[in-house]
Amino acid sequence: MAYFAKIVKKTKFLSEIDRHKIPHFLGFPFTEDLKMSKIKRQSGIELLRIIAMIQIIFLHAYQYGLLHDASTAAGDIDGILVTFVWSFCRAPVDVFIMISGYFMITSQFDIKKTLRRGGKVYGAMIFYSIVLSIIFFISDPSLININSVISAFTPLLSRTWYFLSNYLIILLLSPFLNKMLASLSKKHYLYFMGIVFVAVSLWSTLAEIDGVSNVISVNKILDPYMGKSLGGFLLMYIIGGYLRLFVKQKPLESRKLNFKYLGIFAALCVLDFVLAIIFPQYKPAFGMFNNPLVLAESAMLILFFRDFTFSSKFVNTVAGTTLGIYAIHENPYVRDWLWRVANFSNKHLYDTLIYIPIVIITVLFIFAACCVIELLRLKLFEIIGNKISSHKTSLQGTHYTK
Secondary structure, three states: HHHHHHHHOOOOOOOOHHHHHOOOHHHHOOHHHHOOOOOOOOOHHHHHHHHHHHHHHHHHHHOOOHHHHHHHHOOHHHHHHHHHHEEEEEHHHHHHHHEEEEHHHHOOOHHHHHHHHHHHHHHHHHHHHHHHHHHHHHHHHHHHHHHHHHHHHHOOOOOOOOOEEEEHHHHHHHHHHHHHHHOOOOOHHHHHHHHHHHHHHHHHHHHHHHOOOOOOOOOOHHHOOOOHHHHHHHHHHHHHHOOOHHHHOOOOOOOOOOOHHHHHHHHHHHHHHHHHHHHHHHHHHHOOOOOOOHHHHHHHHHHOOOOOOOOOHHHHHHHOOOOHHHHHOOHHHHHHHHHHHHOOOOOHHOOOOOOHHHHHHHHEEEEEEHHHHHHHHHHHHHHHHHHHHHHHHHHHHHHHHH
């Protein structure tokens, strides 16, 4: 508790720090988390990470597994129903980055600690990029060429995972972002966030709507990847920081779930769906991560789940594997193979009663299998880290003896 009290004392810009706010950044555990393991970490946000990753896998089933194609081929009603479900699953990427901003905004300015954190993330990227490439190179030598080999060893520069590449850059910038953002008053924070919102979200979204895009054409400068660029991630991070600093939360002992946030989330999803169905011109903006509606949906989910007051070691452990799950199933080689096997484009299968259970079971199986693999990687890295630390200690002991 003395360590926790020290953190509270050092944090000038928060009136309250409670137990659920102990950081566990995006699923890659850091040394600080282990040091504070005696303090129970609340599991509401951790549960949200798990749900968000399951949603991401569903989105990939929709896109790469051709779920959308099968539902559309089965009929207009079926296509509309799947689109309706999809409208409730478009926030997970935003949620992950907002969670990062929510937790990291209160971090102390420490370059060395940030570099260690970045090293852990990049270490996971390098591990999965090289190991998975080798596996597929062995199984199919035709994949081997100079570009594929270079890409395997440079996942950041090659943007093997756009999400992890953007996140790593945000992480490395976070000490400077936090120092600037935490110094702002609420008024100035809103002013700054508003400018970034208009430039990165509102402008880009309007530019994707047919008719408007003929007038607004500079969105490619502001956010060329529909929310997948660094600019989109920066906005998500800023919003997450705002939720932490300025949206008040009751003390842990008197905290209750506020279903108002969940209701607003549902209403925004329905509005998004209705716009996509009624106005075909809006459809291109429907899939954007930096769409204002999706940003608002994500914020509502965080505000709802942060008020959960339970603590589960199981939930926290599984949540700690979420980025590993993403890195595995979104590796380009794994992705191509996975969605050839788990292909939902069969219209005749879609017409049967077992189709929906098959989709659900497949998504959950992919999640569970990747979770186990990531747990094994974390254990391997832990063993290697302990051996390195032990070796350094023994060398230091030998040095002092001499």
